[in-house]
Amino acid sequence: MMSDDQLCTIKKVLDSIKEKSPFYNKKYKDIDLNKICTKEDFETLPLTDKWELRDAYPLGLQAVPDEKIVRIHSSSGTTGTPIIIPYTAKDVEDWAVMFERCYELAGVSNIDRVQITPGYGLWTAGIGFQAGAEKHGAMVIPMGPGNTDKQIQMMLDLKSTVLCATSSYALLLAEEITRRGLNDKIHLERALIGSERWGEKMRNRIASELGVKLYDIYGLTEIYGPGIGISCDYASGIHYWDDFLYFEIIDPETGEALPDGKIGELVITTLRKEGAPLIRYRTHDLTRIIPGKCLCGCSHPRIDILIGRTDDMVKVKGVNIFPGQIDEVLKEVDGVSSEYQVMIDHLNGKDIMTIFFETECDESKRENIEMNVRNHFKERVGVTVVPKAVYIGDLPRSEKKSNRIFDNRY
Numbered sequence: 001m002m003s004d005d006q007l008c009t010i011k012k013v014l015d016s017i018k019e020k021s022p023f024y025n026k027k028y029k030d031i032d033l034n035k036i037c038t039k040e041d042f043e044t045l046p047l048t049d050k051w052e053l054r055d056a057y058p059l060g061l062q063a064v065p066d067e068k069i070v071r072i073h074s075s076s077g078t079t080g081t082p083i084i085i086p087y088t089a090k091d092v093e094d095w096a097v098m099f100e101r102c103y104e105l106a107g108v109s110n111i112d113r114v115q116i117t118p119g120y121g122l123w124t125a126g127i128g129f130q131a132g133a134e135k136h137g138a139m140v141i142p143m144g145p146g147n148t149d150k151q152i153q154m155m156l157d158l159k160s161t162v163l164c165a166t167s168s169y170a171l172l173l174a175e176e177i178t179r180r181g182l183n184d185k186i187h188l189e190r191a192l193i194g195s196e197r198w199g200e201k202m203r204n205r206i207a208s209e210l211g212v213k214l215y216d217i218y219g220l221t222e223i224y225g226p227g228i229g230i231s232c233d234y235a236s237g238i239h240y241w242d243d244f245l246y247f248e249i250i251d252p253e254t255g256e257a258l259p260d261g262k263i264g265e266l267v268i269t270t271l272r273k274e275g276a277p278l279i280r281y282r283t284h285d286l287t288r289i290i291p292g293k294c295l296c297g298c299s300h301p302r303i304d305i306l307i308g309r310t311d312d313m314v315k316v317k318g319v320n321i322f323p324g325q326i327d328e329v330l331k332e333v334d335g336v337s338s339e340y341q342v343m344i345d346h347l348n349g350k351d352i353m354t355i356f357f358e359t360e361c362d363e364s365k366r367e368n369i370e371m372n373v374r375n376h377f378k379e380r381v382g383v384t385v386v387p388k389a390v391y392i393g394d395l396p397r398s399e400k401k402s403n404r405i406f407d408n409r410y
Helices: 004-020 022-027 050-055 089-105 125-136 148-157 167-179 200-210 323-331 363-380
Strands: 069-074 084-088 113-116 139-141 162-166 190-194 213-220 225-231 238-240 245-250 264-270 281-287 314-316 319-321 340-347 350-359 386-391 405-407
Touching: 004 022, 004 264, 069 089, 084 089, 089 125, 089 213, 089 225, 113 125, 113 148, 125 139, 125 225, 148 167, 162 167, 167 190, 167 200, 190 200, 200 213, 200 323, 213 238, 323 340, 323 350, 323 363, 350 363, 363 386
Parallel strands: 113 139, 113 162, 162 190, 190 213, 340 405, 350 386
Antiparallel strands: 069 084, 213 225, 225 238, 245 264, 264 281, 314 319, 340 350
């Protein structure tokens, strides 16, 4: 739902966007932005997609003079030309304000000690976590990624109370701390986890082994970075900062705007960004806007926990499958742990989908667990899979994001 304040702000953004942004001057050259007066008018504007941002490399998105740019960040570029996002001092400050709100909503105080494990540099993660924590007055331990031995040593010696990490690395740390018998020696109370979608079983394992409350933090490089939203103690979705950003949900195939409560693709418009403002940017993240007020009392609206991405979807035997569906199926089968890996092959003229999953159960029970996974997947998703039980720790762990689905057909 677009508020009157948001509509007013969006109209102000559109009033000057052609003048400030060469990117949008070209994109909107045949559109009279003065005629955008309502939410419905706004929804007629063309969507902005990632490939357009790549085509603008290196600084085609810049919407202010060079002297106002104080920093750049970039996407990884692993799937194509990297996207360069320039930031003004105001952008950097606004991002820190949003990130501080995340720490506040997670119950972090200025006497907490925040250990930051995501990467620094062109990636937005580490420096975003640090700026928000420093603005909040907490003690920052800027470890960066990797070197698990040193991470744990600093966690013990400095008595870290808050962990910031990807879910994959949080799990790796949790398993290593448990293996070393250090669970009762660490002082962690909270963990802010972001950068990748993760399932309920993984969430429960991390929370249990580290003894922490978990909070999902959301963001993407193109829209500041992590910190544009976070879950609360009620774990009933992710609150996002609607005074800085306008969220809408669209049908990913038609582009049609969907009502609150309906699952679709998240589209974001920046309301205050100076360096590289974005209008109706397709995130490719699949979620829904949760209607109504949250029990936590936070007045900011919510989106649901992400179920996947439109570009993560795979089609097997004519059925569209998202990672979130795999998580949901495995969550329902007793004896299945949080970690899984999917291999999709095309053999003898047909698709074969093999799901490797970890279990603590011994050999005598594995055949029955595999049968349950096969039956649940067929019933819930409509595809027959080949389930393979493996030991805990057999599947790879990552210090960054975990790749769980490998499509070998192409």
